[in-house]
Amino acid sequence: MVTAIVIILYVIVILLDFMASGGSWPMKERVVYWAVLALSFSGMLMASLGIQVPGPSGVIRNIVEFIVPGLK
Amino acid sequence: MEKETLKLRPAVCVKVIYLFGSSATMGVNFIAEQDAWMSILLAAIFTFPIFMIYARIMRLLPGKNLFEIFEVLFGKIGGKVLTVLMGWYALHLCGMILLDFTDFIRICIMPETPQLPIMIGIFLVIAYMAKSGVGTMGKWSTFMIIVTILIIASTVLLSINKMDFSRMMPIFSHSPATIAASAVQLVVFPYLEVVTILCATGGMEREDNPYKMYTYALLAGTAVLVTICLRNLFVLGPTVVDREYFPSFIAVKIINVGEIVSRLEGLIAMNFIIAAVLKLTVCLMGAAKGMSHLFGIADYKKLVMPVGLLAVMISTAVFQSIMEMRNFLPIYEYYSIPFQIVIPVIAWITAEVKLRRTKNSLLSAGTENT
Numbered sequence: 440m441v442t443a444i445v446i447i448l449y450v451i452v453i454l455l456d457f458m459a460s461g462g463s464w465p466m467k468e469r470v471v472y473w474a475v476l477a478l479s480f481s482g483m484l485m486a487s488l489g490i491q492v493p494g495p496s497g498v499i500r501n502i503v504e505f506i507v508p509g510l511k
Numbered sequence: 512m513e514k515e516t517l518k519l520r521p522a523v524c525v526k527v528i529y530l531f532g533s534s535a536t537m538g539v540n541f542i543a544e545q546d547a548w549m550s551i552l553l554a555a556i557f558t559f560p561i562f563m564i565y566a567r568i569m570r571l572l573p574g575k576n577l578f579e580i581f582e583v584l585f586g587k588i589g590g591k592v593l594t595v596l597m598g599w600y601a602l603h604l605c606g607m608i609l610l611d612f613t614d615f616i617r618i619c620i621m622p623e624t625p626q627l628p629i630m631i632g633i634f635l636v637i638a639y640m641a642k643s644g645v646g647t648m649g650k651w652s653t654f655m656i657i658v659t660i661l662i663i664a665s666t667v668l669l670s671i672n673k674m675d676f677s678r679m680m681p682i683f684s685h686s687p688a689t690i691a692a693s694a695v696q697l698v699v700f701p702y703l704e705v706v707t708i709l710c711a712t713g714g715m716e717r718e719d720n721p722y723k724m725y726t727y728a729l730l731a732g733t734a735v736l737v738t739i740c741l742r743n744l745f746v747l748g749p750t751v752v753d754r755e756y757f758p759s760f761i762a763v764k765i766i767n768v769g770e771i772v773s774r775l776e777g778l779i780a781m782n783f784i785i786a787a788v789l790k791l792t793v794c795l796m797g798a799a800k801g802m803s804h805l806f807g808i809a810d811y812k813k814l815v816m817p818v819g820l821l822a823v824m825i826s827t828a829v830f831q832s833i834m835e836m837r838n839f840l841p842i843y844e845y846y847s848i849p850f851q852i853v854i855p856v857i858a859w860i861t862a863e864v865k866l867r868r869t870k871n872s873l874l875s876a877g878t879e880n881t
Contacts, residue, residue: 441627448631449820456816468813471806475817482824487627494828495603496839503845510841 442487449480516574517712519719521649523727524656526708529793530701530732531659531739532786533611534759539740540700542693544749545678546685548740553690554697555733561698561852562729564859565709566721571862577709577855578804584861591805593854598801600850601707602818605794606825607836609633612787613826614833619760620780630823637791638819641799642812645712648792655785662778663735667742669766669775674745699844702732703851704790710797756833795819 457472464472482492504510517525543550572580577597582590613629621629640648705728739759743752746762755761760779767773796811799818803811830836 441625444628444631452816452820460813464813467806468808471802471808472813472817475802475814475821479817479820479824482828483627483820486824486827491831492824492828494830495825496829496835496842499846500839500842503842507845510845 442484445480445483445487449476452476515576515645515713517645517649519724521653522712522719522724523731524652525649525712525789525793526705526724526728527731527735528652528656528659528786528789529705529708530728531735532790533608533701533783534736534739539736539743540693540696542696543685543690544753545680545744546683546690547693547744547749548737549683550690550693550697551733551736551740553694554702555729557694557698558702558729559726561703561855562705562725563722564855565706566725568709568855568859568862569721571859571866574713576711576713576800577706577858578801579713580858580862582804584858584865593858594801594805597706597710597850597854598798598805600847601710601794601797601801602822603825603829604704604707605791605798605819605822606829608787608790608794609822609826610829611833611836612783612791614836615757615760615780615783618833619757619776627823627827630826633788633791634819634823636788637795638815640788640792641795641815641819644812645796648789648796652789655789659782659785660735662782663738663742666763666766666775666778667738669768669772670742670746670762672768673765674742675748676745678744678748679741696840696844699847699851700840701736702729703847706851706855707794707797709855710800711793712796756837791822795822798822 453476485492539547539551568577568580572583575583578590578594581593581597584590585593609630612633613626616629617624617626640651743758743762746765747755747758751761752758760776763779764774764776766775795815795818798821799814800811802818803809803814808814830839
């Protein structure tokens with residue numbers, strides 16, 4: 440069900456946001472738009488299927504703990 | 512890039528709502544327990560000089576957002592590096608607030624509903640607002656601040672019969688070091704998160720005074736935070752406030768005036784929705800402007816939808832539970848310092864030096880001509 444919601448959301452975004460005005464955009468803008476959209480779609484699809492996507496918190500925690508060792 | 516500025520009143524309203532955003536339900540940092548109100552006042556004092564630096568940046572380079580300022584000050588490559596950093600901060604903050612917000616809805620209001628559809632619903636609202644632009648957000652805030660202040664005032668008045676003022680005692684039971692440590696946490700969250708507004712808006716109208724704007728916002732925001740803190744303290748007591756994830760929600764839940772006026776926690780949820788929508792919109796605008804600036808896209812509104820969806824994706828991955836998010840707070844204190852203090856201070860010093868050099872060279876050119 441959640442996966443269906445995600446897919447429907449992306450179809451709506453493409454139809455109402457990109458198709459409505461994106462046809463006339465320069466190539467660079469289209470590439471950036473589709474790249475970011477594809478990245479978010481892959482992450483959200485995995486999240487909807489219950490696959491845990493690694494988040495940025497672990498990396499941030501490691502960096503901060505490396506700089507401030509007393510936090511461990 | 513599109514110029515989007517705010518007038519004095521909307522700018523103050525945006526900042527005030529932004530300041531008490533998460534505190535509307537989560538309450539305020541309660542390490543200092545009954546002395547937490549002192550921590551808030553101390554945090555406001557600590558925040559003031561940093562706010563003046565933000566105001567000075569706006570004064571030196573009026574009408575420009577932070578990303579444009581970076582490019583003017585540090586050139587193309589330096590500007591892009593700082594744009595990536597600040598854009599990431601805005602995006603990450605957007606993801607964290609979104610998770611916090613949906614956690615609140617899932618835990619307190621709709622426990623059976625999966626989190627992702629709630630996130631998507633909120634995303635559609637904030638994407639619409641971000642696409643409407645800074646002016647619309649300012650007008651919306653000017654109206655919504657009245658609603659939120661009325662809600663807070665009414666919850667305070669209606670909970671007077673549940674208040675035990677002795678819960679404030681003993682005053683100064685915590686060491687100055689504990690109160691100061693709590694104040695530092697408050698400076699980082701929520702006070703200096705206001706830096707994302709510098710990314711999202713192109714400053715203020717030229718005739719308005721940014722120092723005045725930041726001072727008013729700080730005073731009003733602090734007044735609201737102290738009110739929320741004292742209401743929660745008087746109604747629940749320090750131990751319960753410290754243990755609850757959403758103390759404001761619980762404090763208002765127990766309001767019962769003559770068996771007629773009760774179950775008012777919906778008001779707190781409403782306040783949180785208003786504040787969270789604004790906070791998320793600011794972060795989304797900041798992230799979209801950062802990305803559009805990075806890739807040289809003139810209109811940031813074209814990237815609002817994909818960047819917003821990226822923020823939703825980040826919020827699904829950022830933390831596994833609300834406990835993990837709470838445990839991240841000590842890390843967040845250090846993580847946010849470069850974005851909230853270091854980068855703006857470097858930008859401010861560079862702007863002062865560059866503008867002084869430009870003035871001096873213009874003056875010397877003028878004397879040579881005469």
